[in-house]
Amino acid sequence: MKFKGELGVLGRFQRALLSDLKPKQILRNLLEVATEEGVERAALFLYHPETRELMGEVASGRGRHHTVSAIALPLYARGPVQEAFFAEGPVRLGEEWLLPVVGEKGVRCWADPERRCTERPRATRQSRFLLCPSCPRFAAKGVLSLEGVPPSLKPLLPLLAQLTALALKNGELLQERDEALARLARNAEALAHVGELAREVAKPLEPDEVLWVLARVLHERFGFYRVTVALVREGVLLGHLTLRGEEAFWTQEVSRIRFPLGASSDPLAQAAREGRTLLVPREALPEVVAQGMGASVAMVAILAEGEVLGVLAVDHGPGGRPVSEEEVRYAELLAGVAGVALRNAHLYREKTQLSSALAAERARLSALLEELPDGVVILEGEKGVANARAREILGSGPEIQAKALPPSLAPALEGGRVEVVLGGRAYSVRGKPLGEVRLLVLHEITERIRMERALKEQATFTQALLDLAERALAEEGLRAMARGVVERLRRLFAAEEGALVAEVGGEGRLLYHTFPWEGTMPRPNLLEVALEEEKPRVARAGEGTCALVEGLGLAQAVAVPFKGEAFRGGFLLAYRTPKALGERILRRMGQVGSLVALILEKALLLERLEAEEARLFALLEHAQDLVYILDREGRIRFASPNVPTLLGYGREAPKEEARAWDFLHPEDRPQAQALLQELLASPGEVRTAQFRVLHRDGTPIPMEAWGRNLLHDPRVQGVVVALRDLRPRLEADHLKSEFIAAVSHELRTPLAVIMGLAELLQEEPLPPSAQESVELIRESAFRLKTMVDNLLDTSRLEAGRFEVSKRPVDLRPLLLDLARSFQGVARLSGVDFRVEVEELPLLEADPDRMAQVVGNLLNNAFKFTPPGGKVSLRARVQGEAVVLKVEDTGPGIPKEELPKLFQRYARAKNASARGVSGTGLGLFISKHIVEAHGGRIEVETEEGRGSLFRVILPLDGAHPGGGG
Structure with a gap:
């Protein structure tokens, strides 16, 4: 029985909620039934998005004896009703029940946003009143408040909230339907009206008439005070027609409307550029344009097949009302009709003009046909016409019969080509059928035939x-x-x-x-x-x-x-x-x-050329140098005529496939093959080497080879190799070395006497000037001794008898003594001489030879450093090596002379230019001494900025400890 009673209560509520579909009446019916069922006070608060408020209808009393009042609760106030609005289910506050009314089922993420919200930014309980109502998933519609609810009604509260939501949904659907029906009726009426006007706009066949009818219709039928039409011409929007009140102005040449579409910011240009309607308030218009305008101006693009033809601007004049959206829609419809009519009018005008042009062209073609230098016959069936040249050739009138044509033209009448002689002149006749029409062209070729014969x-x-x-x-x-x-x-x-x-x-x-x-x-x-x-x-x-x-x-x-x-x-x-x-x-x-x-x-x-070749052959035959031309594989393709004689082969020619290294000492053949590969890799560049060439009797002849790759030269197309006998030069070098060795030995004895006497004189008390002279004598003798030693060492190097005697040595005292010997030179030369020698470990070295190296470097530094310059000697341990540095501020060494700096007798050009004496052997010998110690010598120089020589000696085998 209790269940039936509950169903009866729900039925009364359902009938009350569904008895009317208007939202306001639904609320009143709901509140009336609630009080009749024993509720002391009932209220329904509905959410209004535009105000963000819960608007409520509140009823007090029982049955039909109740009062109803309205109340508004802001969502941000966070009262109990607001909390219930976001709740997941019924909320009880003492004797009052607050039931959330929700439109759709699903996860009520707004009830627990911390755990359920997946949007960004995420809502919280503190911020949900701001964020959740804007979320598309938000479905809460309001809160049903019931106070003093009888016990029989409490189990039905959730169902009552759902019925309320359903009734509200039905009310919304009814309201949307009524609005849609009203819009449909208004649109149907407007379309009928616009259709009638569109037929009126589409009647004219001239573009200006279309625009005039459009402006007049908008003025007379819709009451627009001002109608302005501007057209697009070559990327510029130009004013064309303005209708103001009862006055019309054609402004094609004098309008102030002249806006480049791509650059102008004017609203008219913007509407044309974007192809859409702009509703612009008067305040947004330029001041000069806003005067005399209505409250707003509608600017409508005139379109045809997506192309913007122009812009239509309408307003209600000074003091007039704004242009309504409904008026804008009418203007857009008529502008669309006008766009199509305007396009059709332009096409009609073009067609008319084209017809006139075709008629004029036909007359012009007829005149040109008469003036053509070729004869032309046009046959339609068996009759036709001929131009002036054809009449002259065929001897006929303007009209011609096919049967009257010469028989020789028959192949051309069938579409072929034929050459004929008519009246003593030659013609090429070409025919072409064009449907029912046959065309003959007679071109004179008399001159061409004559020219062909001459050619x-x-x-x-x-x-x-x-x-x-x-x-x-x-x-x-x-x-x-x-x-x-x-x-x-x-x-x-x-x-x-x-x-x-x-x-x-x-x-x-x-x-x-x-x-x-x-x-x-x-x-x-x-x-x-x-x-x-x-x-x-x-x-x-x-x-x-x-x-x-x-x-x-x-x-x-x-x-x-x-x-x-x-x-x-x-x-x-x-x-x-x-x-x-x-x-x-x-x-x-x-x-x-x-x-x-x-x-x-x-x-x-x-x-x-033959005489020159004979002369060249004779020169090569009597020359002392041998010349070969080789191919890429080293095969001999040419040998100078003196080769057989100088190498003892008589007049015998080398074998066809003989290779150049077949005539070299076996030990030198790998070097020769490497030289050929180097020449092949460097076209045009010169490479030199020394080989032992075998005489026919097997005697090896030392020769210097000069090679250049001229495979790319069409005159040579090979690798040129010239050989010169080194025996005369080697013999001269041997004699020179023996002479230098003999002279050097003879010079050492008087030098020893001079240096000994100078050292004895230094020990005697002498005046300062005499003491400086003695010191200068000793230093000059020491430098001369260095030159003699260099000459002797060079002879030993050339003879293969150069040796170094290594032993543990502390280089620091040796370098300091050597530096003291150059103090006098520095003072007399006006050069600032600085010495920085750190503590050094014992090193396996020849002390005399190391002193010779550093002495040579210091000697060169003082020679080239001008007065006022600087020379420094530094020594230190750096990593696994001892590094000795001699630096000067002299003129430096030209870059092109660096490759031959350590060669025998090599001297820089600026040495001769400055008058600096020397043998050019110091650096040559120093390099060999350093390399004999397993080290290396380096140079850093910049022309005009001085030079730095660096001697690097490895510490391999160095003894621990060092000298003071």
Whole structure:
């Protein structure tokens, strides 16, 4: 029974909620039933998004004797109703129940946002009143408040909240339906009205009439005070028509509306650029435009198939109301109709203009057809017309019959091409069928045939010239070549006799002639006259202009001169019977003269080349250097003629596949192969080496090789290798070394005496000036001793007898003593000399040789450092090596001289320029001494900024400890 009672209560609530679909009445019915069922006070608070408030209807009392009042609760106030609005289920506060009314089922994430919210930013209980109502998942609609609820009604509270939500949803659907029906009715009425106006706008066939009707309709039917139309022309928006009140203004040339679409910020240009409608308030318009405008202006783009044709601007004039959205829709519809009508009007105008143009073009083509240089016949069936040239060729009138055409034109009438002769002139006739029409074009080719005949004759003549040149150049020897030229000229120009003369260096040579004549040619000489006048000359019998013609009983002769770069000459052709020699024949003879000049020039050049080759061969045969040309594999492709003689082979030639290193000492062959690979990798660069070349009897001959890769040079196409016998130079070096060794030994004895006496004098009390002189004597003798030692060491290096005697040595005292010996030089030279020698470990070294190295470096530093400069000596341990540094502020060493700095007798150019003496052996010997200690010597220099020499000695085998 209790269950039936609950169903009855729910039924009453359902009937109350569904008895009316209007939201306000639903609330009143709900509250009335709630009080009738025993609720003391009932309220329904609905959420309004626009105000963010819970608007409530509150009822107090029972049955129909109750009062209803309205109340608004801001969502941010966070009272009990607000908390219940976000709650997941019914909330009880004493005797009051607060039931959340939710539209859709699902996860009520707003009830526990800390755990359920997945949006960004995430909502919390403190911020949900701000964030959650804007979330698309938010479905809370309000809160149902019931106070003094009878016990029988409490189990039904959740269902009551759901019924309330369902009723509210039905009310919303009803309201949306009513609004949609109202909009549909308004749109139907508007479309009917606009359709009637659109037909009126679309009637005109001229663009200006379309725009005028559009403006008039908008003014008369919709009450717009001002209508302005601007059109797009080549990227610029231009004012075209303005209708203001009852006045119309066509403003194509005088309008202030002239806006570039891409750059203008004006709203009109923006509407055209974006192709959409802009509703602009008067305050947003430029001041000069806003005067006299309504409260707002609608700017509507005029479109046709997506293309913007212009912009329509409408407003209600000074003091007028704003343009409504409904009016905007009407304007957009009419603007769309106007766009299509405007496009159609433009197409109609273009069609009319095109028709007129076609008629004019047809008349112009007819006139051109008459003026054509070719004959044209147009046949339609068996009749047709002919232009003026065709009438002249065929001898007909303007109208022509197909059967009256010459039979020879029949192939052309079938669409072919034929060449015919009409009236003594040649024509090429081409026919082409075009449906029912046949077209004949008659093009005169008389001149073309004549030119083709002339070109054919010229081609035959040119081929004869080529044959003349090929056969003449194939002859060996100048006389054989001249004979070939004359014989072919006689055949080419049908002459009985001929001669060829060349004048080189002022001396004339009769290279060849066919007539029986001894000695020089008699005068008057026709060839001499032609050469002097530099043009062909013709002589006939009885004229007395050519003694040869008279002497040989000839009828006539022609002499043709020609000229080369280093000579001049001519040829003579003679005839026993008269022959017509017209301008064309003489011109061709002149062409032959130019060709003969080239042939002779090449023949003379070949003579000189042969002489040069013979001379070069003789020079190579008697030269002392051997010259080879090798291919990429090292095979000998050329050997100078002196090779067999100098290497003892007589006139024997090397084998065809002989390689260059086959004639070298076996130990030197790998070096020769490496040199060839290096040359192949460096085209054009010179590489040198020394080899032992085997004489035929097996004796090795020391030679210096000079090589250059000239494979890329078409004149050589190989690797050139020149060999020079080193025996004379080695013998001279040996004699020089023996002499230097002997002289050096003889110099050491007097040097020892000078240095000993200087040291004794230093121990005696002497005046300061004398003491400086003695010190200078000792230092000069020491420097001379260094030079002598360098000469001796060089001799030992060349003889392979150079040695170093290593023992544990402390270099620090040695370097300090050496530095003291240079103090006097520094003082006399005006050079600041600084010494920084750190504590050094014992080192396996030859102390005398190390002193020699540092002495050489200091000696060079003081030589090149000008007064006021600086020289420093520094020594320290750096890593696993002892590093000695000698630095100066002299002129530095040019970059191009660095590669040969440590070579024997090498001296910098600036040494000679500054007058600095020296042998050029110090650095050569120092390098060998340092390398004998397992070390290396380096240099850093910059021209004009000084030099730094660095000696690096490894500590391998160094003794612990060091000297003081």
